[in-house]
Amino acid sequence: MSEDILTVGPAPRHPQPSGTGPLLDVRDLQVTFARRGQRPVYAVDEVSFDIRPGEHVGLVGESGSGKSVTSLAIMRLLPKRGVRAAGEVLLDGEDLLRAPESRLRNLRGREIAMIFQDPMTSLNPVVTIGVQITEILRRHRDLDKGEARDRAVELLDKVGIPDGRRRLKEYPHQLSGGMRQRALIAMALACEPRLLIADEPTTALDVTIQAQILELLKELVADTGTALIMITHDLGVIAGLCDKVHVMYSGRVVESAGRRPLFADPRHPYTGGLLASVPRLDSPRGKPLEPIPGSPTDTIPWSEGCAFAPRCANRVEECTGTTPRLDDAGDRLLRCFNPLTPAGEDRVTAR
Amino acid sequence: MTVFVPSDLDSGPGANPSPDVDEAPGTSLWKGAWHRLRRNPVAILGAVLVLAFVLVAILAPLLAPYAPAATQWADEVTPSGVPGPSDEHLLGLDRYGSDLFTQLIYGARQSLIVGVISTGIGLSAGAVLGVLAGGLGGKVDLVVMRLVDIMLSIPSLLLAVSVAAVLGQNRYAVMIAIGAAQVPIFARLLRGSMLSQARSDYVLAASALGLRRRTIVMGHVLPNSMGPTIVQATLNLATAIIEVAALSYLGLGESDPAVAEWGRMLVAAQDRFSGSPQLALWPGFAIAVTALGFTLLGEALREALDPKQRR
Numbered sequence: 001m002s003e004d005i006l007t008v009g010p011a012p013r014h015p016q017p018s019g020t021g022p023l024l025d026v027r028d029l030q031v032t033f034a035r036r037g038q039r040p041v042y043a044v045d046e047v048s049f050d051i052r053p054g055e056h057v058g059l060v061g062e063s064g065s066g067k068s069v070t071s072l073a074i075m076r077l078l079p080k081r082g083v084r085a086a087g088e089v090l091l092d093g094e095d096l097l098r099a100p101e102s103r104l105r106n107l108r109g110r111e112i113a114m115i116f117q118d119p120m121t122s123l124n125p126v127v128t129i130g131v132q133i134t135e136i137l138r139r140h141r142d143l144d145k146g147e148a149r150d151r152a153v154e155l156l157d158k159v160g161i162p163d164g165r166r167r168l169k170e171y172p173h174q175l176s177g178g179m180r181q182r183a184l185i186a187m188a189l190a191c192e193p194r195l196l197i198a199d200e201p202t203t204a205l206d207v208t209i210q211a212q213i214l215e216l217l218k219e220l221v222a223d224t225g226t227a228l229i230m231i232t233h234d235l236g237v238i239a240g241l242c243d244k245v246h247v248m249y250s251g252r253v254v255e256s257a258g259r260r261p262l263f264a265d266p267r268h269p270y271t272g273g274l275l276a277s278v279p280r281l282d283s284p285r286g287k288p289l290e291p292i293p294g295s296p297t298d299t300i301p302w303s304e305g306c307a308f309a310p311r312c313a314n315r316v317e318e319c320t321g322t323t324p325r326l327d328d329a330g331d332r333l334l335r336c337f338n339p340l341t342p343a344g345e346d347r348v349t350a351r
Numbered sequence: 352m353t354v355f356v357p358s359d360l361d362s363g364p365g366a367n368p369s370p371d372v373d374e375a376p377g378t379s380l381w382k383g384a385w386h387r388l389r390r391n392p393v394a395i396l397g398a399v400l401v402l403a404f405v406l407v408a409i410l411a412p413l414l415a416p417y418a419p420a421a422t423q424w425a426d427e428v429t430p431s432g433v434p435g436p437s438d439e440h441l442l443g444l445d446r447y448g449s450d451l452f453t454q455l456i457y458g459a460r461q462s463l464i465v466g467v468i469s470t471g472i473g474l475s476a477g478a479v480l481g482v483l484a485g486g487l488g489g490k491v492d493l494v495v496m497r498l499v500d501i502m503l504s505i506p507s508l509l510l511a512v513s514v515a516a517v518l519g520q521n522r523y524a525v526m527i528a529i530g531a532a533q534v535p536i537f538a539r540l541l542r543g544s545m546l547s548q549a550r551s552d553y554v555l556a557a558s559a560l561g562l563r564r565r566t567i568v569m570g571h572v573l574p575n576s577m578g579p580t581i582v583q584a585t586l587n588l589a590t591a592i593i594e595v596a597a598l599s600y601l602g603l604g605e606s607d608p609a610v611a612e613w614g615r616m617l618v619a620a621q622d623r624f625s626g627s628p629q630l631a632l633w634p635g636f637a638i639a640v641t642a643l644g645f646t647l648l649g650e651a652l653r654e655a656l657d658p659k660q661r662r
Contacts, residue, residue, distance in 0.1 A: 075559055109561030116559075121552035126381075126574045135570065136560050173382075187560060 021093070022050035023227050024074070024112075024195055028087040031066075031073050031251075035082075043069045044251045045302065046326065047087075049244075053194060056221070056228040058242035058259075060235060060274065062296045066251040067231045071197045073097075074229075075114055076104055091195070110140045113188035117200040119180035123172040129156075130168030133187050140191045155186040160216060178209035182216065189220055196221060197229045202237065214241065235278050239263060247271045250299050250307035257332035267329060267339040269314045306337070314338045384578075384655040394651030400644025407456055408463035415453040416441070420609035423448070442633055446619050449611075455633055457611035462641065465526055466591040472530025473591075474584050477537025484538065485545030485576075486568035496542065499535040507532035511594055515603040522605045529594050533587050540583050544576035551575075578656045585649035589642040596638050613638050 031044040044066040051057050059067040072078045073085045076096055089096040091111065096104065108114075116122045124132060133155060134148035143151060149168065156164035159182040172180055181201060188196060198217065202210035218241055221228045230241055238245055238259065245262050247255040247270060255268040266272040273292035294311035301307070302323055309319040318337045326335040388394045407414060436443050442451040484495040502510065511528040518524035548554065549572055557567050598604045599614025613634040620630030 077555060077558055105561045105563065107561065108559055114556075114559040116552060116556055118552060122556040124553040124557070124571045124575065127571060131570070135562060135566060139560075139562055139566070184556070 022090075023053045023055075023092065024229075025050040025090040025093075026070075026074065026087070027090070029070065029073060029089065030086040031069050031078065032084045032086075033082060034084065040084075042251055042302070044073065046252055047246075047248070049246050049253070049256065051195065051227045051229065054225045054227055055244070056230065056242045058238040058245040059229060059231045059248060060233065060238060060245060061248035062233055064250070064296045065248040067248055068199055069251075070248075071114065071199050071229065071231055074197065075108060075112060077114075106140075109136055109188075109193070110191045111193050112195045112197065113191070113193040114197040114199065115181075115184055115188050115201045118204045119177055119184055120204065122184055123180055125172055127171075128168065129170055129172065129175070129183055133168070133183070133190060136187055136190045151190075152186075155190055156183070158220070159183070159186040159189075160212075161186070177205055178213065181205060181209075181213055185213075185217065185220065189224065189226070192224050193226060195227045195229070197231065199231045200233070202234075203232075217241075235263075235274055247274070250296070250302065252302060252307070252335065253326060253333070254308065254335045255332060256326070256334075261331045265342055267332065267334050267342070268336050269312045269338075269340055270308050272340050273311075306335075314340065384652070387655040388651060391651050391655065393647050394655070397644050397647030397649075397651055400640060401648050404459055404641045404644060405463060408460040411456045411460045415450075415456045417450045417453045419453060419457040419611055420449065436629075443627075443629060445616065445630055446623055446627075451630070451633060454611040454616060455613075455637055458613040458616060458634065458637065459641070461605065461610055461612045462592045462595055462638075465522065465529070465595045466588050469526040469529035469591050469595075470533060470584055470587050472526060473533025473587065474537050474580070476530065477534045478541055478580070480534065480538035481541025481545065481580075482568065482573060485542035485549070486564075486572070492542070495538065499538045502535035503539070507536075507590070508594060508597060511598060512601065512603060515598055520603065520605075522607075522610075525595060525598055525604050528598065528603075529591050532594070533591070536583060536587065537580060541576060541580050544579050545572050548572045548575045579653075582649055582653040582656060585645055585652055589645035589649070592645070593638060593642050596634075 027048050029044055029047040030042065032040040032042055034040045047066070047070055049057065059070060061067050069078070074089050074096065076085070076089075076099075078085065085097055087097070091107065096107070099107075123129070130149065130152060133152040134143075134145070137143050137148040137151055138145070141148075141151075152168060153164035156162075156167055161167055161179060161182050167175075167183075172183075175183065181204075185201075201217065202213050205213060214237060217228070220226070228241070230238065232238060242259055244256070244258055246253045247262075247268060249270050255262070255266070255271045257267075262271065263275070266275050270292070273290070276290040277292060279289060292311055293313075298310045299307045300309060300320065305318075305320040305322060306312070306324050309315050312319065314336075316338045322337070324335045324337055326333050329339070411419075440450050440452065442455065445451050445454055480495050480499065484492040484499075505513075511532040514528035514531050515524050518527060545568075554567060554571060557571055562571075595604065595612075596614030596617065599612050600618050602618075604614055605612050616634040617631055620627070620634070624631055
């Protein structure tokens with residue numbers, strides 16, 4: 001729990017000394033999509049978390065749970081029309097949601113960078129890799145063409161792309177998917193940002209490549225002391241990488257815990273369901289995976305109860321009438337009326 | 352050879368793909384288009400016609416049997432008729448006593464120069480407006496596009512006629528007039544494709560890296576939006592060549608009678624049509640074939656670049 005949780009009112013303008021306060025502090029983030037003639041959709045609501053320098057935090061959830069919207073809201077890259085982001089996103093105490101656009105352009109790529117899901121479409125097809133990497137260095141680091149090129153070769157080498165000098169002259173279509181994701185990682189880490197947001201960076205890749213890319217990311221952020229927000233639907237990715245995990249469902253955090261307590265002892269039925277659907281080496285042969293019944297669209301608005309209730313095996317009457325709150329449950333924050341029984345006793349996820 | 356179109360910003364030693372790298376065909380937009388173009392008979396026909404036209408225009412002094420404005424056979428033209436084909440004159444003489452074949456060849460040169468320059472004018476002015484509208488958006492977009500709407504509401508030939516009438520009779524007026532008529536077409540097209548590119552992932556990724564809007568618009572969005580514009584430029588060359596002839600026909604074209612020009616050859620042929628129809632048929636044929644060549648090539652290029660039309 002951070003010490004400055006009681007700070008209210010306008011955000012302090014001066015940057016806090018690093019090492020003490022959180023690097024990024026997201027408070028009560030709410031993102032609404034307005035629809036013509038319809039009630040607005042709350043894509044993200046009541047999301048609060050913080051990240052200390054060098055810390056790795058996971059945001060987990062199925063498609064549509066609001067993880068990507070959260071990350072785009074932090075970067076303030078959501079479309080302006082029809083989207084409203086409320087709350088606070090404090091980077092060193094500076095509220096990104098209220099900072100001028102020019103300030104954000106200076107911060108993006110230099111202090112916060114982002115890696116996207118699809119390396120096939122995230123690189124410009126008609127511009128060489130070299131230009132795409134060097135233009136970031138020249139933008140944020142004031143390097144001249146030659147210096148930027150040398151640095152780009154170094155970066156490519158660091159992300160495991162050999163023969164960088166030749167690769168710089170190539171176009172994205174000449175690189176494989178894994179290579180492209182490596183190039184995108186090189187671009188994101190070019191200016192050694194203090195925070196990296198990785199939005200499902202391995203989803204579009206082959207399984208074998210996924211492991212390599214994750215390993216690479218892990219090494220690089222450890223080397224540079226970069227804090228990492230890992231967004232994924234794959235708890236396996238989180239297990240090897242993150243210190244803290246926030247499980248999101250339908251736009252809200254339903255369980256927030258350290259990695260160990262969360263994996264050893266999931267309390268929210270949704271977290272339990274996610275864990276049960278991950279294949280494990282130590283599970284008996286032939287034992288089928290247990291999917292969570294229903295789909296993320298089988299939901300009720302949070303204002304009318306728990307959005308997960310229609311799919312939940314632990315549902316009690318309260319779940320469909322009262323909105324659950326994110327409460328302190330000892331070693332974690334939990335938003336549930338009838339959580340799973342703690343470890344030691346038999347876990348029941350589905351009947 | 353590569354059909355890649357680099358932007359102005361990143362041309363330089365690094366802009367060309369290295370030849371020693373093996374490239375999978377059809378993976379990039381332009382490479383795929385090139386492969387599809389080569390297999391399309393329509394494209395080949397269009398390219399052959401265009402190439403023939405361009406070669407004739409460039410090599411006119413070598414191909415033409417006589418000097419362009421030579422009228423030393425004027426006394427062979429009688430009020431009753433114009434001499435037809437003979438050993439000396441492949442297509443006969445024109446009504447002023449010049450060699451028709453020579454006139455036709457030099458006319459190609461005039462059409463090419465005026466067509467290319469006027470399309471160039473239209474393309475550059477249209478591109479500036481399109482980039483302003485598509486890149487800046489907001490009020491600039493609104494103002495520019497209303498301007499373009501007004502220009503589009505006037506038929507292009509009428510617009511060209513008015514501009515030519517205001518600027519007077521010379522070749523530059525013709526170029527500007529025809530170019531002006533093309534400006535709104537290019538502006539609207541480029542704005543549209545830039546807007547659709549602006550929503551793509553690589554633009555979001557570039558924004559996430561803090562690149563300046565100018566860099567994103569000029570270095571990323573614009574090069575990706577050029578495809579449809581290049582297709583349109585090819586098609587507009589056909590229109591431009593017809594319009595050059597049309598303006599000349601209306602007496603608003605090139606004023607120097609020594610310069611051979613297909614449109615004016617048609618005018619001159621008018622009152623001799625019953626006796627010597629070849630005077631009108633040959634320039635008319637030349638205009639039609641050239642325009643057809645550019646149209647076929649443009650349509651084939653459009654098909655090759657459109658991922659939805661791949662067959």
